[in-house]
Amino acid sequence: MATAAIDAPAGAGAKRGTLILLALVAVGAVSLLAGARFGLLLAIGLGFGIVLEGLRFGFAGPWRAMLLRRDPAGILAQLLAIALVAVVAFPLLSSHAGELTGAQAPIGFAMVGGAFVFGIAMQIVLGCGSGTLVNAGSGNPVSLVALPFFCIGSFFGALNLVWWTDLGSLPIIVLQGTGGLAVTLGLLALVAVVVLVIAAPGTRRIPTRLIVAAVLMAALALGNLVVAGQPWGVVYGLGLWVAKAATSMGADLSGSAFWAAPGNAARIGQSVLTDVTSLTNFGIIGGAFLVAAWRRGGLSQPLPSLPARAWIATIIAGFLLGYSSRLAFGCNVGAFFSGISTGSLHGWAWFAAGFAGSALGVRLRPHLGLEGRA
Template sequence: MSSVQDTSAGAATAPVSSFLTRAVLVAAMLVATLLVAGYAGGRFGLLLLIGLGFGIVLEGFRFGFAGPWRALITKRDPRGTLAQLLSIGLVALVAFPVLNGAGGTMIGAHAPIGFAMIAGAFVFGAAMQVVMGCGSGTLVNAGSGNPVSLLALPFFALGSFAGAYHLLWWTNLGTLPVIVFEGMSGLAITLGLLAAVAVGLLAMAAPGTRAIPRRLWIAAALLAGLAVLNLLVAGQPWGVVYGLGLWAAKGASAFGADLSASAFWSTPGNVERVTESLLTDVTSLTNLGIIGGAFLVAVWRSGLGQGLPDLPARAWIATVIAGFLLGYSSRLAFGCNVGAFFSGISTGSLHGWSWFVAAFGGAFVGVWLRPRLGLEGRK
């Protein structure tokens, strides 16, 4: 009898405790945003809030980049990739006129195509399939307690720092001029290309995988809204890897590394970034927000009770290497799935398209490598 009473008391207190946990977490996130706004400035508080939104949408709706590409390759299931294209198209609809009217005060994710850029995107595509986490995905997964992403994240940051350190050496191997689609004609070309890819994907899709689920429609629209807000508030599109490299650069600088030897880190803009607080850096703030938002959703769903995977040693070693490669290659590629693919294409940069093709090629290698490196658990 007493055990029945205990159980019912437990059942009654569980929802209360869960509600309290959620309320405390939401309040903590809002307080953090207000503190950043109060101490660093309103724009920076707003960017942290946008980052939290990214994390909540990506984790809450399970909107990703690496997983959908894997589904496309292994099952001919294009639904997640179609949602990505939809979201990019929605951002483009706003970003093109905004950038066109900004008179050069706002920047798109515009970068040159080059040998290192293409190779970097290929390696990134492979590495993101190995650890099943892209730029944003690694942050989201780490926030929701995925141990592979948690281990990959610091090496991602180190790789991003090192890739930026050597960036100009790599770009000197050969790059084209920056090619950008601009104005209404540029928007028409971009939307036309997105539609063409979507039609191609639908044509090769396996039966029953042609309709985008409601969850992904909503996520694509919300993600696009947040990306547009990011552009309007920051004056630059959503990005991830610059911030991660900056975290490592600050660490290296604190431990006495001479950053003046790097053509990248010694430029006045980057010296200022390394000196100033991360709470005034656009991509650092959205990155912190993504991790925090994903954590919030994971706690909200009571999703942290999941057991950790039993992976062999070679899987953890592969994670460290792939994490470093994610960072290094994304700097050579002028961005990851966010900075190059999502923001590059949605702001008219041809390098975004080139990145897409090269990274998708690399993804085939990554899909093949992942089980061989033990990342799908012990057999």
């Protein structure tokens, strides 16, 4: 993500006014074309993009910072955001079962393996599920190249999902109610203590910027839950775009246990402007673009010069991000952030496996030529 300061140069008012107007027009247009709920979801997505890019709240970068420099700030902010969501989401899910659903999925061999591979891939391209969208929106060419392959991988991962889950899975285990919330908050606190113990001296604090970002991220995630009836997710929408494209080009998905399932088949035939994760994904890209364009010089950075092997690695890692996140029942957003904050035990398994994969990924990245500069 870009790091240029947000300031207010003379003559920038008209440009910034235009950016705000464009965002409002987009939300209004979706509301008119598809309905108010969907316009609101686009607005929530824009909020995610603005917070992620504007306040530099992320997942892959903070994990890298912890692994390489023992800097815990970003991870602590993630844990804070997850805890804030959990405090509100657990009671809501208990009192409004049916209207609201959590990010519940089973732990299994493919799930754990998928999270491990996702952790590797997200450190190679330095972009997770949300990060790839944010970085693409702010003009990062690596994420821009990875994004379409992320989508293709998500489609094929879903296509093969049942085969992978048949390798072996536990029943879905969900922490619920006050007891479940207490266990979740206790585990989050335990992870925070471990991270603080490991952290390098002088780094054991969360900057104000990240505290503000964590609170805003929690508010947006809860907004997503209340408006959509489901937690914040990313990868379903990416695969859906490819399924729609494949179908429009004549592909027959009736033999796919996943894409031919009634709910998914219906969504392939419906407007993308009524798909929850597609709308928030559009918003994340758009919100990151708004921040990058808002900043003085935010889009004037030269593109980096990278060797061919870096682009090949980006394409492969992009595909793996999509494929592995389907097997893992989500990425850092749908499984780690939303899974833990709504009580699914698979979120914790994802965290452990994804972090282990990240430890390998940060070591692979320099060998793939992705540390180049313009």
